[in-house]
Amino acid sequence: MKKSALLGALTFAGLVAGTASAATLDDVKARGEVNCGVSTGVNGFSAPDASGEWQGFDVAVCRAVAAAVLGDPKKVKFVTTTGQTRFTALASGEVDMLARNSTWTYSRDNDLKLDFVGVNYYDGQGFMVNKDMGISSAKELNGATVCIQTGTTTELNLADFFRVNNMSYEPVPIETNAEAQQQYLARACDVYTTDASGLAATRAAFADPENHIILPEIISKEPLGPVVRHGDNQWADIVRWTLYALVAAEEYGVTSANIEEMAKGTTNPEINRMLGTEGDLGAMMGLDAKWAMRAIQAGGNYGEIFATNIGESTPIGLARGLNALWTQGGLQYAPPFR
Amino acid sequence: MGRADAAASGGFSLGMLIYDTRYRSLTIQIVFLMLFMAAAAWLVENTIENLEALGKDFSFRFLSAPAGYDINQRLIDYNNQMSHARAMLVGLLNTLVLAAAACVTATIVGVIAGVLRLSRNWVVARLMTVYVEAFRNIPLLLWILLIFAVMTESMPPPAAFRGEAATSSMLLFDSVAITNRGVYVPEPLFDRSLGTVDLGIFLVSLDLVALIIAVVAAVAINRAILRRAEAVQNLTGIRPTTWWQSILVLGGIPVAVLVALGFHLGFPELKGLNFSGGTHLRNSLIAMWLALTIYTGAFIAENVRAGILAISRGQTEAAFSLGLRPGRTMNLVILPQALRVIIPPLISQYLNITKNTSLALAVGYMDLRSTLGGITINQTGRELEGMLLMMLVYLVLSLSISTVMNIYNARVKIKER
Known part of the structure; x- marks a missing residue:
């Protein structure tokens, strides 16, 4: 064996x-x-x-x-x-x-x-949240549940960002952008994070793109x-x-x-x-x-x-x-x- | 005698390696072994050559580098500054917890379904047939995804519990919250905690140790009471009443320890964006656990049914004629004998559960496959090392389970005296 x-x-x-x-x-x-x-x-x-x-x-x-x-x-x-x-x-x-x-x-x-x-x-890594959460900055995300594609640099940036800012979060590891979109829309996660361009592309596919905002913080360089x-x-x-x-x-x-x-x-x-x-x-x-x-x-x-x-x-x-x-x-x- | 004489007189020819039955099996084995070793050598050679061509070395040093990623379900202390080896350990423990929980529940479901499928009640028996056939004939991954999707899509988000106009409320006196991020249940807390002991790799809660000792002690004392009752019964024919002593010992000792430790429940409550406090059973865990339970339970049900049917009808009739009721007949006569048939295939089912936990990747449950085999390999580029290590771990795990179950099997099988 x-x-x-x-x-x-x-x-x-x-x-x-x-x-x-x-x-x-x-x-x-x-x-x-x-x-x-x-x-x-x-x-x-x-x-x-x-x-x-x-x-x-x-x-x-x-x-x-x-x-x-x-x-x-x-x-x-x-x-x-x-x-x-x-x-x-x-x-x-x-x-x-x-x-x-x-x-x-x-x-x-x-x-x-x-x-x-x-x-x-x-590009750079950004965060997308639903407007009704009333959040305007990534610094307010303490305790949030974050959807993240595994095996990416964003996963490591995210860990660094929350550690440096002394905040906690709950990572929800996800394999593809489509799954992340589904989880985010079902509100199984508060935040979806990936490259800002990816966020814009994902949001464009929503039925209600106007209800979602991309937070101003760009936390990394993503060439x-x-x-x-x-x-x-x-x-x-x-x-x-x-x-x-x-x-x-x-x-x-x-x-x-x-x-x-x-x-x-x-x-x-x-x-x-x-x-x-x-x-x-x-x-x-x-x-x-x-x-x-x-x-x-x-x-x-x-x-x-x-x-x-x-x-x-x-x-x-x-x-x-x-x-x-x-x-x-x-x-x-x-x-x-x- | 002619051929033996020829061999004895030193007339050995090469043809005898094939045509002489004394040497033939040896020849075949040696040839096969050489082919096998040649194939193995070629594979190793090819791997080394290609790794060199890619400019990659073979080293496990990456295990001590900081992992850099976070893991949501942690049974031991972990943060993203700890090593890849530590992340692997966290993943391994998640695998073990899931496998252990699923083995227990699958066995319970399987035994109940298997027994009920033999019920004389037509509706119950047919329902169990439907259960077995439906669940074991649909791929496990689909069940996992289905349960996960139902949990995420149809349960309310934590925000629905907030404010005056909350659309959802917690269950059982505000102690359990079912959300689309998982189920929050009360957690055990201790006012007068004994603290923890550092075992080098992880911390062990002394409260838990104390509780386990209390339960083990209670069971041991209860056994002594029952043994004494049996001795009295054998001597006098009258069995002394022991039920109140048993309750006192089995319930009293653990409760006394709990009270001494200042046990109380920590309830989950909505704080900020999420529930905090309580124990968080994530959707991924629930989906995996439930799916493994019902899927493997269907297989175990068939094992149990086969085991019971293997016991001759005469055993039941003999038990009935001794005045045993159906329930006791099943528990005292049929199941103990059926176990001998049930356990060997049950081992396979436990091994299946353990290996099937690696499907956890599909719903983002952070098991060994997702930590070491997923993120670590991806971030460090050590596919070969990671895969080999992961295979070794699963192999050791499966062999350990197999060994333990084989020991148990040896204990219940027919002993010829």
Whole structure:
């Protein structure tokens, strides 16, 4: 009995670690599909629409990568992961990349052997409560029951926040955003805490969003971005520069509407290099010259993706804030394409 | 004799390893063992190689690092600054409490349902059939989720108990509150508490120890009284009345200890956002406990029924002819014999309960699977170490239960004299 248990454990380990070595780009090309780890459903970031197509801000990154590498933004296989399973799924090779509002932290980058290739959304942890509780600050939450997704950084921030402020709370651990929403609406918890963007997205799906407020305190820095496995620099660069291409496109005014025009050649050499009309930047990463053009065509530039999925005209209604371009007082900044 | 002679005269050939029955079984075993070891070596090798490729080492040092997360149900002192090992211990204790409680209640439900299913009352027997068939044929996880959903969705939130226009009220003289966050019941408190003893890993309440000693002592004294009564009966044929002595001893001693300790109940009351005071039985615990009880109870009911049916009808008739009433026949004649058939499958059911507690993750009950196997693994990235450790713990747990039950089985089985 002991032996069989050990054998089982090792089989498991062997399976987990079995597929993680070869070059990801070759794997993806051979497969003809990018396996992209997404959440189990956060409106605006990654959720299937009425026809079952995945849509959202994070999904757009996957599609851009697929377009850059395979030439078709539809060639993505979306794999749903929970807060608990996401990094194992990535480490084991089940997915090629994560685009799943995951926070970039030191220990995840180093201890978990992952690489965060950039930040597509600068976020912070917030609290949402029902208006009728009459609470206006997170400092008044002493003794509250708090719904929290397990396996997240928010879980640790929450513990720190209550400890530092000398307050007690009752954590209700929850696996997915949908369960948290259900528990919160049934008032089995007073507070739901996660990234402020996630709160806004969740609230937008309520029948009565006006009855819920997001408290002003933002208790942490949550830089969210796509993640790849540590050790495959080529693949990491592809995902990183795809993201930067989207940001740079917004900065240079390249949109899905005018990209065809721009690709014929412009007076700005940076745009020309990026879109492949000048030089051959794509070859340096093992891609063709038009990779960035296809990535931008997939869903538009960073600003367009933001506006269509989570921007102020959508039900989620997030302002650009920190996520505005550096030229407009935000933090989104792409290194030069040179 | 020819072949034995050939072997004796040193005529050994390799073919004999397969064709000679004296060696064949040995050959097969050795070959199998070698294959098994080769497979094991390949798995270990593969694991080490791949861990190296990922740049990960194999170490349990993460267990001493601060856990950083909070756990809602704690049987021992814990806060988020304590180590992952401590968090694992908290989770393990939650697993044990749930498993123990579910084993006890499942046995009670199972025995009652099993006996009633054999009842001559048509309605009762059919009802029990429906219970058994419905509960053991629907996956346990669905029952857990169903009970959890009912508790969260249909019970009132604590806010409904507040103010003049409260829509909900507490039960049993304001001592029990049933909310969608769980059930709050009174907790035992002691005015003249004896304090606690630090055992290094956790604190032990001396009040509890005193109470256990009192109960054990009371039971022992009661036994002595009954033994004496039996001796008198054997000698004189008349059994002295002992019921008032038993009540005095069994009730009196524990009550006296409780009074000496200044026992009283702490009632839950609404303070701030939640109830405070009292003992909080969380929805997750209730859902797990109830679901495990009714689900496993259905299996145990079948074990019990099988055990009873295994006893020949003649035993019942013999007991009736001696003038025993049906109740006493069941308790004194049938069940003791049926236990011999019931206990071995019952061990399996207890092991099932223990392992099924790991479904707790589905409703956020913080058991071993949720602490060590969930949050700790996720925060530290030590999947392999965490899983191995968790498997080891469950293995030790199951083997211990198995051992204890086997000892009990050895005591009740037929002893040939």
